[in-house]
Amino acid sequence: MASYVPAVLIALLMFSHVMDAMASDDLGFFFFVLMWPGGFCKLSSEGCCDPKVGEPISDFFARGLLPYSNNGTALTNCSKCTFHLDEVSDMMGDLYSYWSDISCPSADSINLWKFTWETYGVCSGLTQHDYFNKSLDILKEIDMLKRLEKYNIIPIEYHDYPVREIMEAIEAEFNVTATIECSSNSVADYQLYKIYLCLDKDLTKLISCPVPAPEEIEYCPEYIAFSPYTPQNETSMAANPIRMSTVPE
Ligand SMILES: *[C@@H]1O[C@H](CO)[C@@H](O)[C@H](O)[C@H]1NC(C)=O
Ligand SMILES: *[C@@H]1O[C@H](CO)[C@@H](O)[C@H](O)[C@H]1NC(C)=O
Ligand SMILES: *[C@@H]1O[C@H](CO)[C@@H](O)[C@H](O)[C@H]1NC(C)=O
Ligand SMILES: *[C@@H]1O[C@H](CO)[C@@H](O)[C@H](O)[C@H]1NC(C)=O
Ligand SMILES: *[C@@H]1O[C@H](CO)[C@@H](O)[C@H](O)[C@H]1NC(C)=O
DSSP, X not given: OGGGSOHHHHHHHHHHHHTTOOOOTTEEEEEEEEEOHHHHHTSSTTOOOOOSSXXXXXXXXXXXXXXXXXXXXXXXXXXXXOOOGGGGGGGHHHHHHHSOOOOSSXXXXXXXXXXXXXXXXXXXXXXXXXHHHXXXXXXXXXXXXXXXXXXXXXXXXXXEEEHHHHHHHHHHHHSSOXXXXXXXXXXXXXXXXXXXXXXXXXXXXXXXXXXXXSSOOOOOOSEEEEOOOOOHHHHHHHTOHHHHHTSOO
């Protein structure tokens, strides 16, 4: 049946995907949002859940590459180009690991990618493929967990870090100022949650952000926790006594 689809129509359909590259004249810079899953898990008493598909990684997740105009206005919903899963088929593994929806009850991360593309991606001037490809590449290049580790800032239980130390580590590594958002729960336990960095509009380099954060965010107190994150399945495996007893001391 597919062979009856005229070549012209195929060309048009392909072109419609390319049309996703809707550039906005107002584009000034990008916010790149990293999310620490351990902070997400402490946001509410619900905690976090493994997604329906895929294995989230114990590392910073990508949460968005947000196009902004120079006056600090978010550029959103520039076109109605819908999300096509087939355009990211070459990076599904990375998306499921690094752009995972760990909310409860277990979610389908695809909805998160779809929302991010349809709200912000469509104003980025990138094709849908490049939007996610570049976001993942930027995340890996930033390599935040490893960079922080150099300064002995590592996710551990029952330890608070001065926010200033985290900011200074990022500044020393990237020569830009970051904005850190905390998550807090009912017991006022402040957690490292998101890190906002800015990139120039051609995505060639990190820059100091023209405005501190993309929206009203929850800023951090002087000392914050950086809680470890373990996907739930792994936790239940580690809690399995049979498995534990096979681990040599
Ligand atoms: C900011 O820039 C956007 C897009 O360039 C424009 O639509 C908006 O009116 C501007 N807002 C202010 C407060 O200048
Ligand atoms: C957790 O288990 C579910 C169902 O068995 C599986 O689909 C998922 O990939 C697993 N996640 C991890 C992180 O192992
Ligand atoms: C923008 O698009 C997203 C995703 O389709 C939608 O959820 C949101 O309501 C839209 N926002 C506005 C202001 O139209
Ligand atoms: C993005 O595309 C480049 C060039 O094709 C490739 O080298 C890179 O591995 C891709 N990144 C991801 C995360 O798929
Ligand atoms: C760091 O940034 C400042 C101002 O943004 C610039 O003047 C300086 O040359 C940069 N330093 C390095 C080592 O890139």
